Amino acid sequence: MARIPEHLVVAGMQRLQRTLTAEVLEWSLSRGLFPSSERATRTALVAGTFCCRCSPHGCEEEVEDPRPYRHAVRFLALFLSADDHGPDDASDHPARRIERALLDPGSAPGDPHGQAAQEFMRDLIADTAPSEVAPFTTSFTDHLAAAAEEFELTQPPSPPATATGLARLGLPDFFRLRPLLIGTEPYLRLWQLADHRPRPSDVDDAADEVRRRFPSAMLDDAVDAAIDAHAAGVRRRAPPLTELEAVAVVSTYLANDLGSVERDRGPDGDARSPNLVLMLQDSRGRAPGGQRELRARGPDGGKQAIEAVVRLHDATTARFRALEINLQMLDNRAAMLRYTGLLSGVVDGNLQSTIDYARARAAAASAATGEPESAPAGAPRYSAGPVLDRLRFVGTRPTRA
Structure with a gap:
């Protein structure tokens, strides 16, 4: 089995998490999913961390299955x-290849991404049932189509255009695209399938009431x-999300956007990847819900954008908790507890992982430069840690160090 270098092991990593990380590293290397062993190793660590933290059961104890x-x-x-692509992938993005492999089992000869995707699906079907995998498969292919669109938006412009498609992306299209890019929906569907947690009926009965009790026009639009x-240009394949699922998806991408502002910001200050903080700073269109524009060129534009996204995350937490309480009061309480527990575990696990990785990046930057990550260098850098520490968890499940 592949060995994880000790200096990359996350502090407090449990035995199951170590095992999963090592197994997925060996699987990724043997299937040729990444261009280097270093990239595969770092990706395996991220995958193992998010898998454990965003699972219904965690990784502290041995699991039965x-x-x-x-x-x-x-x-x-x-x-x-x-999402790991280079210039050579411009004509055939990995997301497109995986999408084709999932939709057409005979389409992936010689393609490591497509072959790994088909192997993954065969193993998943063997442990579940072919008739039950459609919600996962359709949500995954929806994500892959969105990932390919994101790649196209970030490519250098062709004359006479002078800006990338991403630079011209308005907020309505951001809200359409970003929920798919985060990958929360297929991850939820996978656990519902693999851990036998089907979505109960009547889950949207309280949606309108909760929106009235916790009003936020911008959150309604999101x-x-x-x-x-x-x-863009693709009909959605997966069934619509429930209200609680949609709130969970928005919550996860807001936390990730706040945690990756510097990573998503290009050398010229423009966004290199869809990020709501940077979208509000650049204000390429009027914010949904009648919110006034936030202009990055002003002295406080960046701070205002961060505060707007923090407030929006607070609104998602309040709505999630209210919807969760309503669902757990229904007659089929046991099924609702399993359903809401899965969702809250994904939301809180994602937030905790994002906080931990922001701290790790800050520590690495400090060790490399001898200065705090936010030390000024011409202009103050954004430091994600203090902002993420202000975000509230939706549940009371113990966090994982």
Whole structure:
């Protein structure tokens, strides 16, 4: 089995997490998913961390059946490999190749990404049932189509255009695209399938009431867009999200956007990847819900954008908790507890992982420069850690160090 270098092992990593990380590293290397062993190793660490933290059961104790975890960590490796591309992939993005392999089993000869995706699906079907995998497969292919669209938006412009497609992306299209890019929906569907947690009926009965009790026009627009999110020019394949699922998806991408502002910002200050903080700073269109424009060129534009996204995350937490309480009061309480527990575990696990990786990046930057990550260098750098520490978890499940 592949060995994880000790200096890369996350502090407090549990035995199951170490095992999953090592297994997915060996799987990724043997299938050729990444261009280097270093890239594969770092990706395996991310996949193992998010798999454990965002699972219904965690990784602190031995689990009776490790197969759902193996499916989940391999999915995360595939998901991350589709985002790992270079100039040679411009004509045929990895996301497109995986999408073709899932839709046409005979389409992937000689393609490592496509072959790994088909192997993953064969193993998943063997542990579940062919008739039950459609919600996962359709949500995954929706994500892959969105990933390919994102790649096209970030390519250098062709004359007479002077800006990338991403630079011209307005907020309505951001809200349409971003819910798919985060990958939360297929991850939820995978656990519902592999861990036998089907979505109960009547889950949207309280949606309108909760929206009235916790009003936020911008969150309404973000949730509505998430429910039917689709790539441009592609009809959505997966069923619509429930209200609680859509709130969970919005919550995860808000936390990730706040945690990756510097990574997503290009040398010229423009976004290199869809990020709501940077979108609000650049303000390429009026914000949904009648919000006033936030201009990055002003002295406080960046700070205002960060505060707007923090407030929006607070609103998602309040709505999630209210919806969760309503669902757990229904007659089928046991099924609702399993359903809401899965969702809250994904939301809180994602937030905790994002916080930990922001701290790790800050520590690495400090060790390399001898200065705090936010030390000024011409202009103050954004430091994600203090902002992420302000975000609230939706549940009370103990966090994982």
